[in-house]
Amino acid sequence: MTSQKVREQFLSFFKSKEHRIVPSAPMVIKDDPTLMFTNAGMNQFKEFFLGNSTPKHQRVADTQKCLRVSGKHNDLEEVGKDTYHHTMFEMLGNWSFGDYFKKEAITWAWELLTEVYGINKDRLYVSVFEGSDDADKLEMDKEAFDLWKAIVPEDRIIMGDKKDNFWEMGDQGPCGPCSEIHVDIRPDAERKKVIGASLINQDHPLVVEIWNLVFIQYNRKANGKLEDLPEKHIDTGMGFERLCMVLQGVHSNYDTDIFTPLIREIETITNKRYGKDQATDVAIRVVADHVRAVAFSIADGQLPSNTGAGYVIRRILRRAIRYGFTFLDTNKPFIHRLVNVLGEQMGTAFPELKKQHQLIENVIKEEEHSFLGTLEQGLVLLDSIIKSAKSKTIDGQKAFELYDTFGFPIDLTALILEEKGYDLDVEGFEKALQEQKDRSRSASEISKADWTVLMTDTEQEFVGYDMLEADIRLVKYRKVTSKKEGEQYQMVFNLTPFYAEGGGQVGDKGYLEAQNGDVIYIVDTKRENNEIVHFSESLPKEKSGIFKAVVDKKQRQRTAANHTATHLLHQALREILGDHVEQKGSAVHSKYLRFDFSHFSKVTTEQLREVENFVNARIEGQLPLQEQRSIPMKEALAEGAMALFGEKYGDTVRTVRFGQSIELCGGTHVKNTGDIWHFKIVSEGAVAAGIRRIEAITSDAVKDFYFENNRKLFEIKDLLGKSQDPVKAVTALQEENAQLKKQVESLLKDKAKNLKGDLLNEFEEVNGINFLAKKVDLDAGGMKDLAFEIGNTKENVFLLFGAEKEGKALLACYISKNLVGEKELNAGTIVRELGKYIQGGGGGQPFFATAGGKNPAGIQEALKEAKKYIK
Numbered sequence: 001m002t003s004q005k006v007r008e009q010f011l012s013f014f015k016s017k018e019h020r021i022v023p024s025a026p027m028v029i030k031d032d033p034t035l036m037f038t039n040a041g042m043n044q045f046k047e048f049f050l051g052n053s054t055p056k057h058q059r060v061a062d063t064q065k066c067l068r069v070s071g072k073h074n075d076l077e078e079v080g081k082d083t084y085h086h087t088m089f090e091m092l093g094n095w096s097f098g099d100y101f102k103k104e105a106i107t108w109a110w111e112l113l114t115e116v117y118g119i120n121k122d123r124l125y126v127s128v129f130e131g132s133d134d135a136d137k138l139e140m141d142k143e144a145f146d147l148w149k150a151i152v153p154e155d156r157i158i159m160g161d162k163k164d165n166f167w168e169m170g171d172q173g174p175c176g177p178c179s180e181i182h183v184d185i186r187p188d189a190e191r192k193k194v195i196g197a198s199l200i201n202q203d204h205p206l207v208v209e210i211w212n213l214v215f216i217q218y219n220r221k222a223n224g225k226l227e228d229l230p231e232k233h234i235d236t237g238m239g240f241e242r243l244c245m246v247l248q249g250v251h252s253n254y255d256t257d258i259f260t261p262l263i264r265e266i267e268t269i270t271n272k273r274y275g276k277d278q279a280t281d282v283a284i285r286v287v288a289d290h291v292r293a294v295a296f297s298i299a300d301g302q303l304p305s306n307t308g309a310g311y312v313i314r315r316i317l318r319r320a321i322r323y324g325f326t327f328l329d330t331n332k333p334f335i336h337r338l339v340n341v342l343g344e345q346m347g348t349a350f351p352e353l354k355k356q357h358q359l360i361e362n363v364i365k366e367e368e369h370s371f372l373g374t375l376e377q378g379l380v381l382l383d384s385i386i387k388s389a390k391s392k393t394i395d396g397q398k399a400f401e402l403y404d405t406f407g408f409p410i411d412l413t414a415l416i417l418e419e420k421g422y423d424l425d426v427e428g429f430e431k432a433l434q435e436q437k438d439r440s441r442s443a444s445e446i447s448k449a450d451w452t453v454l455m456t457d458t459e460q461e462f463v464g465y466d467m468l469e470a471d472i473r474l475v476k477y478r479k480v481t482s483k484k485e486g487e488q489y490q491m492v493f494n495l496t497p498f499y500a501e502g503g504g505q506v507g508d509k510g511y512l513e514a515q516n517g518d519v520i521y522i523v524d525t526k527r528e529n530n531e532i533v534h535f536s537e538s539l540p541k542e543k544s545g546i547f548k549a550v551v552d553k554k555q556r557q558r559t560a561a562n563h564t565a566t567h568l569l570h571q572a573l574r575e576i577l578g579d580h581v582e583q584k585g586s587a588v589h590s591k592y593l594r595f596d597f598s599h600f601s602k603v604t605t606e607q608l609r610e611v612e613n614f615v616n617a618r619i620e621g622q623l624p625l626q627e628q629r630s631i632p633m634k635e636a637l638a639e640g641a642m643a644l645f646g647e648k649y650g651d652t653v654r655t656v657r658f659g660q661s662i663e664l665c666g667g668t669h670v671k672n673t674g675d676i677w678h679f680k681i682v683s684e685g686a687v688a689a690g691i692r693r694i695e696a697i698t699s700d701a702v703k704d705f706y707f708e709n710n711r712k713l714f715e716i717k718d719l720l721g722k723s724q725d726p727v728k729a730v731t732a733l734q735e736e737n738a739q740l741k742k743q744v745e746s747l748l749k750d751k752a753k754n755l756k757g758d759l760l761n762e763f764e765e766v767n768g769i770n771f772l773a774k775k776v777d778l779d780a781g782g783m784k785d786l787a788f789e790i791g792n793t794k795e796n797v798f799l800l801f802g803a804e805k806e807g808k809a810l811l812a813c814y815i816s817k818n819l820v821g822e823k824e825l826n827a828g829t830i831v832r833e834l835g836k837y838i839q840g841g842g843g844g845q846p847f848f849a850t851a852g853g854k855n856p857a858g859i860q861e862a863l864k865e866a867k868k869y870i871k
Contacts, residue, residue: 003244003258006117007063007349010092010238013112014061019094022057024350025648027065027088028302028309030502036309037067041093042174042214042235044648047530048097049174049216049233054459056651058099063240063349064091065296069312076316080286080323083205083252087316088293090240098231105213105234106147109181113211117247123184125200127158129165129177136226138166141177144215148179158182158200167214167235174216174229181211183246206251211238222448254285258345262288265341270328283327290320291338291364298360299352301584301644303688304367317364321371322409333368336361358580359598359690366689371407377843378408382416384829392421396428403429404436446482448490454543460531461495464508464668465629468551470497472512474543480535488523491534497551498534500527503647504586505563505667510551514540522549555590556668561676561699562593564625564658564669565615568679569595569694570642571661572614576607583644584691588667592682592697599692603684611694615679618659622674626657636664678702752778752786759786760794769819769870773800773863780810780850787814787848798825800834800866802859809838809859811851813866820846823870830869837862 001009011021025044029035035043041064047053069076069087078085096105113119126148131140140159148157160180168175184196186206199207216233218226244256254263263274266284274284294304297313304314317335324330339353339361347354385398394417402408414424453476463470472493480488501507507525514520524535540547566586573581577599585596603611628636630652637643641655642663649664656665658673670676680702683695697705713726720729755776763770778786783801791797791814799814811834813827820826827849835841840853 001117001244001247003240003256004348006244006247007090007092007240009116010112011061011063013116014059014094014108017059017094017108019059019061020057022060022062024062024064026300027067027296028300030647036312037069038064039066039068040064040235041066041091041237042095042216045095045097045235046174049229049235050219050529051230052530055097058097059095060097061094062092064093065300065350066091067293067297069293069316076319079289080282082203083254083285084208084242084245086241086253086289086292088289088296092238092240092243093236094234095236096234098233101232101234102144102213102215103147105215105236106144106151106179109211109213109236110151113181117243119183119246121152123196124152125156125158125182125184125196126152127160127165127180127182127200129179130159130161132162132166134162135224138162138177138226141165141179141215144177144179155197158197160201164201167212168220172220172222174218174233174235175220175226176215176217178212178214180209181213182207182209185246185251208242209239210242210246211236222450254288259285259288261341261345262291262338265338266328269334269337270324270330272328279327283323286323287320287328287335287338290316291335292342294320294364295339295342295353295360296350298363299350299356301647303363303584303691314367317367318371318407318409321368322375322412325372325375326412326415331372333365333372335368336365339364356598358600359584362600362690363688374406374408375412378402378406378412379416380826380829381406381832382408382413384833386417386420386422388833389422393423393425396425396430397432399424399429400432400436403433446480449479451476451478451492455494458494460492462497462499462532463495464497464499464551465627467497468510468553468556470495470549471546472496472549473546474540477539477543487537489536489539491536491539492531493534493547493549496525496532496534497549498522498525498532499551499556499668500525500532502527503588503665503667504566505559505588506590508551508559509555510549512536512540513548513550514542515545515547516542557670557675558590558699558701559588560668560670562590562697563588563665563667564673565676565679565696565698566593566595567656567658567661567663567665567669568615568618568673569593569611569696570597570663571618572611573597573599575614576610577603583642584687591701592695595694595696596687596691597694598690600690602686603692603694608681608684608694612679612681618661619673619676619679621659622672623659625669625671627669628655631655675699680705748778748782749785752782752789756786756789756793759790763794763797766798766867766870768796769798769823770794770796771798771867771870773802773866775802775804775859775863778803779805780812783810783812784848784850787812790814791816798866798870800830800863802863804856804859807854807856809840809853809856811835811838811842811853811859811862812848813844813850814848815846817847825869830866834862834865837865 015021025038027038029038048055067088076087079087114121128145128148129141132138145157165178167178182200184191184207196207214235216235217229219229220226241253241258244258245253248256250256263284266287267274272280274281294313294317302309302313304310304317320335324334339357343353343357381402385394399410399413402413403410410429417424455473455475458475472495475492475494477489477491480490498508498510510522512520518540520536520538520540522534522536526533566588570583580598582598584598587594633649633651633653636653636655640662643649653664654666656663656669676698679696679698681694681696685693687693716726720726759772763772776783783803787799787801790799795816796819797814797816801812803810811831813831815825815827826846828843828846831842831849831851835851835853837858838853839855840851842851843849
């Protein structure tokens with residue numbers, strides 16, 4: 001049974017049980033501060049479990065893209081080492097929101113596995129929550145036990161503790177006991193020797209959990225206590241990859257048709273063979289798994305970066321590159337070449353892979369190029385650390401600096417040290433790493449009190465599209481403390497005119513006015529668990545009664561102008577650059593807008609001018625806003641509305657139209673494009689491979705821009721002389737400056753030639769090497785020219801120049817190429833080490849390298865130390 005058929009049969013089965021089949025939510029989460037990635041199928045339904053929203057369908061099923069590489073559920077370090085853990089995986093699931101409960105969930109799971117998929121009942125085991133003696137004082141799940149006992153022999157029911165049979169998504173949120181279904185696919189001979197029950201949850205590769213039935217009945221509060229949810233729910237998750245392993249009769253997830261096409265392509269590219277060597281197999285599994293995680297993340301709009309979710313994606317990709325470099329002998333980018341195979345294999349179920357193919361491939365290729373360079377640089381630095389070591393144990397702090405500064409993986413450091421006969425001070429590294437984590441955690445630590453609820457059975461309403469003031473009631477509030485923001489309060493109202501941050505647009509600011517005239521300022525508005533949360537630095541003295549909520553009108557108008565401008569900009573880019581342009585992110589503030597888009601070359605000055613003219617023509621055209629707030633998704637797409645990959649849309653959506661521009665959007669907009677006044681691009685540049693960024697301004701910011709530029713122009717005219725044309729005057733200055741530069745360069749070359757003759761007589765021979773370390777009155781270019789001039793004249797040269805220019809220190813090291821090989825000398829390593837004397841650093845090639853620093857007084861010490869490298 002192919003993986004495609006397995007997926008189809010699951011969805012068909014639950015459709016027959018009156019479930020609504022819904023699409024997978026994005027893998028990268030944008031509007032939930034408690035989660036970075038979708039790590040379980042239930043994430044997109046959390047608001048229903050919490051009672052913050054009412055589901056349109058009480059029964060749903062889907063296949064969900066999941067990523068488990070951070071937080072409580074982190075499988076990253078296990079991937080590749082075994083055959084059943086993954087970073088990115090599919091979770092087949094069915095849900096009930098206050099409808100059916102344990103009986104139906106258990107009965108249907110058994111029916112699907114044994115009757116539809118035909119799994120041998122004798123190979124299946126189930127587990128039930130045994131209860132807990134901790135602070136929660138939970139009883140055994142007797143209801144689930146009795147239901148299972150009517151289906152399977154009692155010796156196939158395993159009692160599980162909280163670790164295995166109580167599901168919690170995170171430190172807070174919906175949770176409950178669960179029943180796991182395990183399958184034993186060992187050969188019959190092994191099954192007779194050791195019973196499968198003894199191998200449950202023991203990490204046996206052929207006795208694995210395939211389905212978890214979670215009975216959501218509690219909510220874990222911020223203080224750690226459990227409270228009963230108003231309604232009971234079902235949340236199930238079945239590992240698609242493991243299920244395919246069972247149904248396809250293989251003993252590894254990587255032997256299923258989910259992974260074999262990727263593995264074959266890796267074999268072709270690297271000329272390695274899977275199944276011949278343990279280290280090679282691990283590396284191939286890592287690459288095959290990780291390329292899926294990275295590709296799906298990029299398709300969902302998350303690019304590799306140095307912070308947040310982007311850092312996690314970069315770490316996954318670098319782990320794959322490292323395994324390829326170390327165990328597959330690949331020192332050139334190759335992982336991007338797997339994207340095409342992945343798209344062909346999974347593009348039917350997840351069309352974003354095909355639609356975003358070129359972008360995914362380009363981003364991965366650029367990251368590979370970058371990190372392979374880092375690896376080579378790291379190897380040089382590690383070699384330097386080894387040479388300077390005073391024992392066979394390498395300082396953990398230095399290994400941490402290599403990891404922290406250059407992103408050099410610690411496991412690669414440990415491997416290289418082992419090959420060279422050295423040990424790593426693991427405790428020292430872990431200590432340094434923990435100290436960094438503590439600093440980071442301390443800087444961002446947030447504590448939230450539990451909500452104080454004043455009103456229940458209220459459904460929050462957003463009225464901010466139509467009004468900037470409203471009479472509201474306070475529903476609940478809580479205190480929030482963070483190192484960054486200090487002490488704040490969060491409030492939820494029964495209705496609100498405040499727009500919550502989302503879709504790239506910042507949240508509204510404003511104030512609350514109590515009936516007695518007291519004012520509470522709203523400093524930000526965000527969305528959490530489908531609720532609009534208002535941030536303030538204080539609370540009303542009286543919490544009951546009516547308050548007037550007032551949005552900052554000026555900020556809203558400027559923000560709305562910028563948001564509408566992003567829609568017009570998107571239309572302009574697609575019109576001028578081509579239909580391949582797609583939005584990849586945006587930031588809409590009151591003072592400026594930022595728009596990221598897919599495009600594979602620099603946007604020319606002429607094209608930017610065309611884009612500006614296109615947008616401003618629509619502003620001058622005074623196009624009115626046309627919106628539809630509850631239009632079926634399919635109907636909106638049929639009308640031509642633009643939908644963005646990585647965004648979560650419901651069955652009904654809001655469309656925003658200005659002329660021919662129509663997009664799905666929940667943000668606020670001007671009533672007429674004429675309200676934008678004018679649009680001006682202030683910058684354009686690259687964000688990543690295939691991603692460009694435009695920053696622009698509108699409205700009052702454009703007026704300020706022109707006023708400031710006009711002021712600077714008059715200042716320039718004053719400097720140049722009012723009678724002169726400033727363009728002609730600056731051109732003349734540039735020509736004069738170019739001539740003077742040529743004269744200076746000529747003088748410096750003459751000076752270097754004269755200096756060369758004197759220096760050739762100052763060399764001394766040390767161990768067969770012609771050595772000279774001297775301070776000279778040259779700039780960096782002059783030192784380089786002189787060094788190569790001498791190197792072409794004299795053999796076996798080790799030369800170090802020092803110079804001081806404009807209060808800065810410079811070092812330049814030249815080594816004859818034959819010495820680099822024979823004596824194992826490396827100019828790059830040497831200048832990095834000598835750079836500490838001038839309080840700086842540098843690098844370069846083994847035969848020539850430079851360093852710069854802020855301490856010219858250290859030049860003489862650096863020159864003095866140079867001789868030690870050849871003594």
